[in-house]
Amino acid sequence: xxxxxxxxxxxxxxxxxxxxxxxxxxxxxxxxxxxxxxxxxxxxxxxxxxxxxxxxxxxxxxxxxxxxxxxxxxxxxxxxxxxxxxxxxxxxxxxxxxxxxxxxxxxxxxxxxxxxxxxxxxxxxxxxxxxxxxxxxxxxxxxxxxxxxxxxxxxxxxxxxxxxxx
Amino acid sequence: xxxxxxxxxxxxxxxxxxxxxxxxxxxxxxxxxxxxxxxxxxxxxxxxxxxxxxxxxxxxxxxxxxxxxxxxxxxxxxxxxxxxxxxxxxxxxxxxxxxxxxxxxxxxxxxxxxxxxxxxxxxxxxxxxxxxxxxxxxxxxxxxxxxxxxxxxxxxxxxxxxxxxx
DNA sequence: TATTGTTATACTCTATAACTATA
DNA sequence: TATAGTTATAGAGTATAACAATA
Numbered sequence: 001x002x003x004x005x006x007x008x009x010x011x012x013x014x015x016x017x018x019x020x021x022x023x024x025x026x027x028x029x030x031x032x033x034x035x036x037x038x039x040x041x042x043x044x045x046x047x048x049x050x051x052x053x054x055x056x057x058x059x060x061x062x063x064x065x066x067x068x069x070x071x072x073x074x075x076x077x078x079x080x081x082x083x084x085x086x087x088x089x090x091x092x093x094x095x096x097x098x099x100x101x102x103x104x105x106x107x108x109x110x111x112x113x114x115x116x117x118x119x120x121x122x123x124x125x126x127x128x129x130x131x132x133x134x135x136x137x138x139x140x141x142x143x144x145x146x147x148x149x150x151x152x153x154x155x156x157x158x159x160x161x162x163x164x165x166x
Numbered sequence: 167x168x169x170x171x172x173x174x175x176x177x178x179x180x181x182x183x184x185x186x187x188x189x190x191x192x193x194x195x196x197x198x199x200x201x202x203x204x205x206x207x208x209x210x211x212x213x214x215x216x217x218x219x220x221x222x223x224x225x226x227x228x229x230x231x232x233x234x235x236x237x238x239x240x241x242x243x244x245x246x247x248x249x250x251x252x253x254x255x256x257x258x259x260x261x262x263x264x265x266x267x268x269x270x271x272x273x274x275x276x277x278x279x280x281x282x283x284x285x286x287x288x289x290x291x292x293x294x295x296x297x298x299x300x301x302x303x304x305x306x307x308x309x310x311x312x313x314x315x316x317x318x319x320x321x322x323x324x325x326x327x328x329x330x331x332x
Numbered sequence: 333t334a335t336t337g338t339t340a341t342a343c344t345c346t347a348t349a350a351c352t353a354t355a
Numbered sequence: 356t357a358t359a360g361t362t363a364t365a366g367a368g369t370a371t372a373a374c375a376a377t378a
Contacts, residue, residue, distance in 0.1 A: 022305060023199045023289075023296040025312045029327050030196010032319060033189045064360060072217060075347055080361060102354045102359045123189075129190040133318035138311055145300065145308045146191045152299030153198060160194050232336060241370060246338060268336040268377045339374075344367100351362075 033130050040122045044115065045089075051119055052160065053082060057092060058098060062105040064097075091115060178299075199296050206288045210281065217285055218326065219248060220278060222257060228271040230263075257281060 038048050056068060065079040072079070083106070086092040091112040094104040108116075131139050150157075204214050222234060231245040238245070249272070251257040257278040260270040274282075297305050316323075 012349070021293065021309055022312070023203065023293045024326075025309070026192065026296065027196045027200040027203070027317060028321055029312060029316055030193045030199070031321075031326060032321055033196070034193040037189065037193070056167070064359075076360065077348085077362080078346065081346085093293070097359095100359085104360075127187070127189045130192065130315065130319070133309065133314040138314070140310045141307065143187055143191070143303055146195060148299040148304070149296065150191060150195055153195075153296070155194055155198055160190075160197060230336075242337065243339080243371085244369065247369085263336095264335085266378070270337075333378100335378075336376085337374100338376100339372100339373085341370100341372080345369105346367085347365085349362100349364080350361085353357075353358100354360105355356100 012108075033126075036129065037126050039123075040126055041119065044118050044122065046115070046119070048160075050084060050086060053086060054091065054108065054116060054119070057106050057108055058112075058116065061107050064103045065106065066103065199292075202295065203288075203292050206292055207285065210284050210288065212281070212285070214326075215248060216252060219252060220257065220274065220282060220285070223272050223274055224278075224282065227273050231272065232269065234272075236290040 014015045031102070034048065041051055053068070054165060056071065057063065060067075065083060066076060067084075068074075069076045074082075083092055087094060090109055093107045093109055095107060097103050097105050134142065191279070200214065207214060207217055221228065222237065226233075230240060230247060234240075234248075235242045235245045240248075249258055249260070253260060256275055259273045259275055261273060263269050263271050300308065
């Protein structure tokens with residue numbers, strides 16, 4: 001099994017209830033949520049990155065690899081490597097554009113539609129697991145507070161920024 | 167500049183205010199907070215991992231590399247590579263244990279003490295930045311809700327789990 | 333023989349650069 | 356000449372395994 005730290009120990013201010021707190025707790029819980037999701041989605045033979053790509057194509061069918069690269073802040077050659085396995089798995093189809101035969105139009109296959117249904121199931125179960133500790137009211141409260149931060153920090157809804165090493 | 171996706175696009179349920187939401191927003195905000203912290207701490211010539219290690223040694227001076235490996239869920243050889251730069255930078259000292267000359271006792275140097283002060287400054291500024299959108303009351307509320315989740319999910323206070331690939 | 337830490341090796345992720353086909 | 360995508364190469368991060376010193 002291949003593990004990675006990425007930024008394993010971002011510990012800063014010490015235990016909870018000390019100065020600081022929210023930022024670290026967000027990083028900690030965010031990593032936990034991402035890890036758990038990766039585990040669950042792995043049972044479908046997918047990675048979180050796969051899921052994100054499928055969704056981006058589902059939202060805007062026919063988009064090019066370049067546009068994906070731009071939105072992800074990633075180099076085009078990376079997108080090639082990212083789409084390849086989805087193509088091989090029969091989930092994404094590369095169709096040469098007839099207007100400009102240099103680029104591909106990316107489309108989901110019927111098989112991908114079925115897989116997306118499975119993904120939605122996993123996502124719902126995941127959400128439930130993460131929020132187990134909260135009442136419905138608390139859940140709504142939390143959502144509101146998190147959105148305040150996300151909006152103020154200028155985060156794009158639905159786009160996970162990834163983790164960049166310094 | 168070396169960038170990495172790690173699990174860049176963990177997008178799942180689409181835009182905010184849709185079903186799901188909290189888990190993804192946590193992952194998104196957590197990654198954002200971790201990235202911003204890495205940027206800031208990078209100005210001190212440190213990585214988030216460095217900071218976590220320094221803190222772990224500060225909390226329990228004299229601990230061994232093995233104990234770090236165990237707590238981090240990382241292989242001992244990894245700890246060697248992790249401590250090396252801190253040793254070279256004159257922040258951590260490896261002292262051979264007199265009771266058991268196989269292991270080292272890890273200690274922070276005086277220089278590390280000064281660096282830790284800088285880290286605390288950065289952490290405070292970082293916390294302020296992340297919480298800009300919130301009133302003090304909202305901040306307290308958020309902290310409480312996040313702790314509910316963290317406790318229920320069994321997360322260790324102060325230990326960032328890192329991001330493991332499936 | 334078992335344990336602490338190190339070194340050597342291999343594998344994965346990712347970016348950069350060179351290349352092909354098309355415009 | 357410029358653009359979409361691919362391939363080749365190199366560097367960083369990390370685990371596995373073999374090793375040295377000590378117990």
